[in-house]
Amino acid sequence: MAQDSPILQVEHLTLSFGGITALNDVGFEVPPGSITTLIGPNGAGKTSLFNTISGFYRPQQGRIRFQGRDITRLPAPERAKLGLARSFQNIALFRGMSVLDNIKLGRHCHLRTNLLQNMWYLGAARREEMALRADIETRIIDFLEIDHIRHAPVASLPYGLQKRVEMARALAMQPRLLLLDEPVAGMNREETEDMARFILDVRAEWDVTVLMVEHDMGLVMDLSDHVVVLNFGHVIASGDPGQVQADPQVIQAYLGAGDITGLRRRLRADAASRLAPAGEA
């Protein structure tokens, strides 16, 4: 695969639930090293698309290629092994377990030794465990600044930290492509700013491509290199943030859904910064 080939290619994807067509001939590409964001009004099909890409839903038609390989029929755990990890809209951690144990579960998909081998070859398993611990402790926990809570049960943590732990677990899977489902939903401003910084740093320091679904237009426009807009299961626009927010079809889709506030606020802020004298923007 050429270095600048898309890391993910979605082609003519169609997904129906009974009579409801959630995705209709959806196609887009994720450039390697990019932060690409899927946006669209409620019910547009974003979660269905995420679930199809990560292998939880099987599309009726179409193809998904990851790093050039057709993964359309591959089960979710196999996709994870290839380097496709995700977080969930509603945090999916083991709440009674510690932060560290949750993160370890993420790494589990790459462990070479299975249960039987663990019983017979304790030496190898032990060494792998030690290496795993070191890797987790020195890189992921430090990177996400969660050292102080590593032994805390997840349920005891504030929401913003739980989201960070979920990202840590996804990183432990050593992904090439990280799917983040609404990474800042329900966060306050400070937590949102922290998460925005982590998303940028993940790309820069871990060489991970990011594909996210997000409703926070400020975050979308600030972080994304590439935005794909869904409406009623169709891709209605794609391009850089400037192109997308000026697209009449996108504005119409958000107006139609009565969901224009975020987009409009963002457009006003951008216009104000363009009009402000140099140094004041």
Ligand SMILES: Nc1ncnc2c1ncn2[C@@H]1O[C@H](COP(=O)(O)OP(=O)(O)OP(=O)(O)O)[C@@H](O)[C@H]1O
């Ligand atoms: N498991 C399911 N069974 C039946 N219909 C579903 C299912 N999942 C999604 N749908 C339908 O598919 C369409 C797309 O839903 P989806 O949740 O993918 O949209 P979304 O863009 O993620 O919305 P939101 O922003 O509200 O999360 C909707 O009409 C929804 O009702």
